[in-house]
Amino acid sequence: MKKLVLIITLFFASNVMAQGGVQFGLNVSPSWKINMSKQKGTGLRSNQGGYGFNAGIPVKYWMNEFRSLNTGLDFEFTAFDSYQNGLLVSSFRFSSLHLPVMFNIHLSGSLYAMVGTGVVYNFAVRDLNVLQGSDLTGVTNNVQPYLGLGVNSFIERDFGYFEVGVQGRYQVLDIWKSTYVPQENFNSHLASLDFIFRYYF
Numbered sequence: 001m002k003k004l005v006l007i008i009t010l011f012f013a014s015n016v017m018a019q020g021g022v023q024f025g026l027n028v029s030p031s032w033k034i035n036m037s038k039q040k041g042t043g044l045r046s047n048q049g050g051y052g053f054n055a056g057i058p059v060k061y062w063m064n065e066f067r068s069l070n071t072g073l074d075f076e077f078t079a080f081d082s083y084q085n086g087l088l089v090s091s092f093r094f095s096s097l098h099l100p101v102m103f104n105i106h107l108s109g110s111l112y113a114m115v116g117t118g119v120v121y122n123f124a125v126r127d128l129n130v131l132q133g134s135d136l137t138g139v140t141n142n143v144q145p146y147l148g149l150g151v152n153s154f155i156e157r158d159f160g161y162f163e164v165g166v167q168g169r170y171q172v173l174d175i176w177k178s179t180y181v182p183q184e185n186f187n188s189h190l191a192s193l194d195f196i197f198r199y200y201f
Contacts, residue, residue, distance in 0.1 A: 023060045023161065025200035029053060032195075033078050035092075035175075037188045050080035054098055058198050060163075066106040074098040076120060078190070090129035094190075097121045102148055102167070114150040114167055119143060139180040144171040144190070152196055163198040 033050035056074030063069065078094040102116035122142045127134040152165025169192040176183040 021062055023062075023200040025058045025060070025161075025163075025198050027058045027072065027074060027196075027198045028055050029194050029196050029198070031076075031078070032193045033080065034191045035080055035188060036191060037186050040185050040187060048080050050078060050092075052076065052078035052094075052192070054194065056098070058163075058200070060104075060200060068104040068112075070102040070104060070114070070116075071100055074100075078192075090127065093124075093126050093128065094122050095124040096144075097123065100148070102150075104152065104154075107151075110153045110155055112152050112154060112165075114148065114152055114165065116148050117145060118148060118169070119145050120171065139177050140175055141173045141177055144173055144175075146171045150194070150196070161200040163196060163200065165196040167194045167196055168192070169194065 031052040031054065033052050035048040035050060036045065037047070038045050054074040054076050056072060058070060058072035058074075061069045061071070074097070076094070076096040076098040078096070080092040081088055082090045098118065098120050100116070100118035102114045102118065104112040104114055107113055120143075122137070122140055122144065125136045125140045125142075127136055146169045148167055148169045150165055150167030152163055152167070155162045155164070171190045173189075175188040175190060176186075178184065
């Protein structure tokens, strides 16, 4: 047991970036969301702002001191609220599982570029309003691949490693299935701006 504790202590006391290896952590990252819609016939566009967050377990694999791969598994929540006279009258909400596959490329000092992809699985989509709520899970494209781009900083502290940054994501598939009549004349896509806050043990 003493040997195991010594090995773990030496591991975290060393510079993981220089050695390469795997790190596990905790992620709580708020997001600003946009629901971008385009009418097929006229080309008119409309955007609705929303909010959300990611929370889960990130995994960072260092290939060498200049490159790493970020993955893991997050719960993702997304909401688009509508107000009338200062009161919430409806909220369009997604509950999802989020699996990123983002590469980190060293730029300078502790600064890294992020580029890659990932997938979001929407397991619950609901339109809530003051009169009646609707479950829209069955009429959405539940599996949503996305493209991602961002920048982050990886900082070592005495009690662990912190990753902070910003990342943009664009989901490439329409939110709605083509058979969903109320949205058949629209293309709708979700975009996110994530403010990354991750702690690695």
